[in-house]
Amino acid sequence: MDKVVTCMAPVNIATIKYWGKRDEHLILPLNDSVSLTLDCDQMHSQTSVVAGPFVKKDTVMLNGHVMPIETNERLQRCFSLIRKLIKEKKGENCPEAQWNIRVCSENNFPTAAGLASSAAGYACLVYTLANAFDLVTEDLPAIARQGSGSACRSIYGGFVHWKAGKDDLGSDSTAVQIATEAHWPEMRIIILVVNDSHKKTSSTVGMKKSVETSELLQYRVNKCVPERTKDIIEAIINKNFVKFAEITMRDSNQFHAICLDTYPPCVYLNGVSHEIITFIHDYNDAAGHVKVSYTFDAGPNAFLFILEKDLDLFMSELIQVFPSDKSKSKYIRGIKSTNPD
Ligand code: DP6
Numbered sequence: 001m002d003k004v005v006t007c008m009a010p011v012n013i014a015t016i017k018y019w020g021k022r023d024e025h026l027i028l029p030l031n032d033s034v035s036l037t038l039d040c041d042q043m044h045s046q047t048s049v050v051a052g053p054f055v056k057k058d059t060v061m062l063n064g065h066v067m068p069i070e071t072n073e074r075l076q077r078c079f080s081l082i083r084k085l086i087k088e089k090k091g092e093n094c095p096e097a098q099w100n101i102r103v104c105s106e107n108n109f110p111t112a113a114g115l116a117s118s119a120a121g122y123a124c125l126v127y128t129l130a131n132a133f134d135l136v137t138e139d140l141p142a143i144a145r146q147g148s149g150s151a152c153r154s155i156y157g158g159f160v161h162w163k164a165g166k167d168d169l170g171s172d173s174t175a176v177q178i179a180t181e182a183h184w185p186e187m188r189i190i191i192l193v194v195n196d197s198h199k200k201t202s203s204t205v206g207m208k209k210s211v212e213t214s215e216l217l218q219y220r221v222n223k224c225v226p227e228r229t230k231d232i233i234e235a236i237i238n239k240n241f242v243k244f245a246e247i248t249m250r251d252s253n254q255f256h257a258i259c260l261d262t263y264p265p266c267v268y269l270n271g272v273s274h275e276i277i278t279f280i281h282d283y284n285d286a287a288g289h290v291k292v293s294y295t296f297d298a299g300p301n302a303f304l305f306i307l308e309k310d311l312d313l314f315m316s317e318l319i320q321v322f323p324s325d326k327s328k329s330k331y332i333r334g335i336k337s338t339n340p341d
Contacts (some may be wrong), residue, residue: 003050004048004049004050005048005049005050005128005131005132006046006047006048006049006128007046007047007124007127007128007131008040008044008045008046008047008124009040009044009045009047009120009121009123009124009127009154009155010037010038010039010040010043010044010120010154010157011037011038011043011044011109011115011117011119011120011154012035012036012037012038012119012120012150012153012154012160013035013036013038013189013295013297013303014033014034014035014150014153014295014297015034015035015036015232015244015247015248015251015295015305016031016032016033016034016035016225016228016229016232016247016251017033017251017252017255017295017297018031018033018149018150018162018207019031019207019210019217019220019255019258020207020210020211020217020221021149021207021208021211022164023168023170024208026146026169026170027145027146027148027149028164028165028170028173029149029162029164029173030164030211030217030221031164031220031221031225031226032161032162032163032164032225032226032229033150033153033161033162033229034159034160034161034162034178034229034232034233034236035150035153035159035160035162036158036159036160036187036189036305037153037154037156037157037158037159037160037181038189039157039181042108042109042191043107043108043109043115043120043191044107044108044109044120044124045105045106045107045108045117045120045121045123045124045125046105046106046108046124047103047104047105047106047121047124047125047127047128048103048104048105048128049101049102049103049128049129049131049132050101050102050132051096051099051100051101051102051132051133052099052100053095053098053099055099055100055101055102056100057100058079058100058101058102059101059102059103060075060103060104060105061103061104061105062105062106062107062121063105063106063107064106074122074146074147074148075147077146077147078122078125078126078129078143078144078146078147079101079129081139081143081146082126082129082130082133082135082143083097085130085133085135085137085139085143086133086135089135089137096133101129101132103125103128103129105121105124105125107120107121110193110196110197115191115193115196115297115299115301118147118148118150118151118203119148119150119151119153119154120151120154121147121148121151122144122147122148122151122154123144123151123152123153123154123155124154125144125147126140126143126144126147126151126155127140127144127155140155141153141155141156141162141174141175142170142173142174145162145170145173145175149162150162150203152174152175153175155175156175156176156177157177157180157181158177158178158179158180158181158182158183159177159178159179159183159184159236160175160176160177160178161175161176161177161178161229161233162174162175163175163176178233178236178237179236179237183236183239184236184239185308186307186308186309187305187307187308188305188306188307188308188311189303189304189305190303190304190306190311190315190318191301191302191303191304192276192301192302192303192304192322193301194270194272194273194276194300194301194302195270195272195299195300195301196301199268199298199299201266201268201298202298203297203298206259206262206266206268206298209262209263209264209266210258210259210261210262210266213261213262213263214258214261214262214263215261216257216258216261217258217261220254220255220258224251224254225251228247228250228251231243231247232244232247232248235247241290241307242289242290244293244305245290245291245292245293245305246290246293248293248294248295248305249280249293249294249295251295252294252295252296256268256269256296259298266298268296268297268298268299268300269296269300270300272300272322273296273300273301273302275322276294276302276322277294279318279321279322280292280293280294280304283314283317291306291307291310291314292304292305292306292310292314293305293306
């Protein structure tokens with residue numbers, strides 16, 4: 001191979017949150033999750049790969065910094081799973097499996113700020129490596145999952161369901177597409193960047209602490225998530241926005257309740273996040289039904305879902321209540337996104 005292969009992968013936003021692992025090493029989740037993958041216009045990772053006998057050693061650069069592969073178990077695992085696939089497809093002794101690989105990756109949005117950067121990053125890494133070695137395979141979500149759990153959902157566009165599965169080795173823990181992005185073209189996502197600095201407790205550490213200490217987590221995993229997953233998939237298929245929106249808000253709130261039930265607590269939302277939540281509920285109450293919903297990952301930044309027909313009116317009110325200087329907000333309209341700043 002003497003060419004550079006470059007690919008892009010977008011972030012995905014979970015409406016049913018993945019929080020907690022049943023296997024830390026293989027990155028197998030305790031519960032199913034459901035997400036929407038954004039288009040690549042606004043928030044994406046871009047990764048270039050070059051490999052060959054002339055590359056001296058494996059290297060990974062992220063946003064201009066060298067990543068220490070030797071101490072990064074997740075990167076090592078993605079590399080070795082790709083090499084295993086190369087051997088399976090091209091023969092045990094094929095030269096490509098011995099080649100070193102050079103990777104250069106960049107996010108066009110803040111990294112590790114609760115904006116799903118690792119999802120886009122690992123999905124992009126695995127997808128670019130597969131393309132570089134002409135590997136046609138259905139195993140990409142499973143490999144991306146072992147870089148970062150939520151990355152398996154960014155392999156697909158549209159609406160995605162990551163099934164937790166039961167198998168100890170993870171053979172049934174896969175991401176499947178519920179519907180393509182063309183299924184619900186009126187759906188929009190607005191991202192309010194409340195704070196783009198690195199979060200204090202990473203998702204990986206936070207969810208491990210929750211599994212160890214939260215008494216509510218098992219209730220969520222066994223009782224709430226199975227019902228919600230079934231209902232939200234039905235709402236997506238039937239394009240029932242009110243149902244979709246309500247489940248999304250309830251699940252975000254429950255996820256953050258689990259974070260607070262963790263000991264010591266993981267506090268990801270801040271005062272502005274809570275003001276946004278209140279604003280959305282007031283807005284929906286005044287409208288007489290749910291027109292907009294919110295969800296928050298492991299950070300204070302809000303992801304809002306709304307239908308295209310309601311967007312302009314909502315944005316005009318939102319900008320008055322949350323001017324950029326108050327919340328450091330950037331308004332990004334997801335899927336077909338524009339930035340009104
Ligand atoms: C709150 O996928 O970043 O965004 O598997 O340890 O890398 P690791 O965790 P990660 O967790 C994402 C958690 C979340 C919810 C979600 O995206 O489902």
